[in-house]
Amino acid sequence: MYRLIEPEVAGGLGGKTELDNTYFPPLIKHLHYEFDGWMGNDILESFPCYIVTEQLRSDIESETLTGINFDNVLVSKSETFLELYPNKILPNFFWAKINGESYKDDFFITEKNILAISEKAYSLLKKFNIDQADIEYLE
Template structure:
């Protein structure tokens, strides 16, 4: 049983992102996530990428969930963020690269470019802040 998760979008791809738009979905070689806001979720999205807090990353690694590897991400705050939340600190985030296979791994990208998670991954994510994510059963 898999679920489809649409995480909070707290910003977008920043100017230091290296992107190859000749493919769909685009291929990201270096990720820069620029925050416009943040409601506190541990998993965030900006198509076609996902980032996760260090806390969630460590939990995923300790549970040996499959279909995901982590890499560095450049994080910045936009002018909007600085105006709205001048004193807000951000935790450490990591780029969550989804490389799993359909119905085999705990994380994979569906044919419609959505993020699918296994029941095992869902049970783990529920222990963290995912209140802004839309989650539904994958048909």
């Protein structure tokens, strides 16, 4: 049993993102996530990338979930963010690189470019803030 998850979009690809647009989805070489807001979710999206808080990363690694590995992400706050949330401190985030195979791993990207997660992964994510994510069963 798998679920589709579309996490909170709290910003977008920043100007220092290095990508190759000759592929679809674009091939990201270096990720810069620029926050415009943040509702506090532990997993965030900006197509075609996902980022997770340091604590979620740690728990995913502890549970040895498959189909995901992590890399550094450059995080910044937009002018909008600074105006709306001048005192908000962001936790450490990591780039969640999804590389799983369909129906074999705990994380994989569907043909429609949506993140799919196993029940084991969903059970873990439910312990975190994922209130802004749209989640439905994968049929």
